[in-house]
Amino acid sequence: MALLHRAELHPTKLELLAAWLPTRDWYDGEAGAKVVRVAAYRFDDPAGEVGIETLLVRAGDGPVYQVPLTYRGAPLEGADYRLLDTMEHSVLGRRWVYDAPGDPVYAAALADAVLAGAGQAIEYFEFDGGREVRPPSMDITSDASAGVPAPAFGPVRRVVDGDPTVIVTETVELAVLRRPGTVPASGDATLTGTWDDVSAPLAYAVVR
Template sequence: MALIHSAQLNPSKIDLLRAWVPGQPWVGSTDPSSLEHIDACRFDDPDGEVGIETHLLRTSGGAVLQVPLTYRGAPLAGAEAFLISTMDHSVLGERWVYDACCDPVYVRALATTIVTAGTEAALEFANPGDAREVTAHVLGSGSGEVPSIGAVNCSTVGSATTITSGTLELTVYRVVDVEAEFHGPALTGTWPGQADPVLLASLQIG
């Protein structure tokens, strides 16, 4: 379960995303100059230290972008290249915001969700009056044991980022193709206007 605080953020998440996303190579031929936030969903960090949130954004041309972020209370050693920004959180203080594809906590959470046929985390609101409905949902299609996750490497070709850790390989599709076919262990998602599950990530274990 992910605990959500009532807090002021500087910069706001959407401002951070609108500043960072247009400069990323994986946007390809999409036009990210105007980004609408569709919704976001969370994964749990079993240690309760790292916030894990995947944002879904719609471009002015109608393309849907998948942007996973992690929020940390201290810098992640060796991950300077994947730091997006710092953020002032009025409850938790300074937060370091990373491209989650290169964060081992996200990689473990994503792999676990896929192989256990899991879903997004339920939200618990520190202030119950702030409770809101989550309209973006994800589901894993695999079965089996969670693989061991150690050091991770990530690389982007086209609009997909490939993450490797030991014998595990994950592919995260940054620009969502609603027509993509998928087989084997995968993460699919739905959101308002997209009732049929679409491919968000796939997993292979060598």
């Protein structure tokens, strides 16, 4: 489960993305275009230390992009090239925001979602000793074969930028589609999803 906070963020996630997206080779849009949130889903970090959120966003009149992010309370060693920036969280303090394919916690969570069908985290707020669950803004599912054990997830060896962005580990390759559904999904298992404006499932990630 993912605990959410009613907090102010400076800068906001969308402000960070408005500056970062135009620096990506796979971005096909105008610099300075307004970035809006389309939908999102989260994964759990078993240790409860890293926030893992995938945003679906649109810049101006452009296509929908998939941008997985991780939020950390301290810098991730050796990942400066993956850092979008820091932001101030009114509850948690300073947070380091990373392009998630370069974060091993995200890679493990993604592999678990695609190969083991772990699904997305339930999001909730705490108040007066109770919990208020926030309905998901989209649905995700995996077509991995039921009952087939997932391979052991090894350390990340390298990340190959592009669309898709490929995370290479000792045992599997995880391909993250930056423009959902635009690249034919081919692999041992595929993560697909829908949201209000999309009824036919689109591919988001593939495991080979």
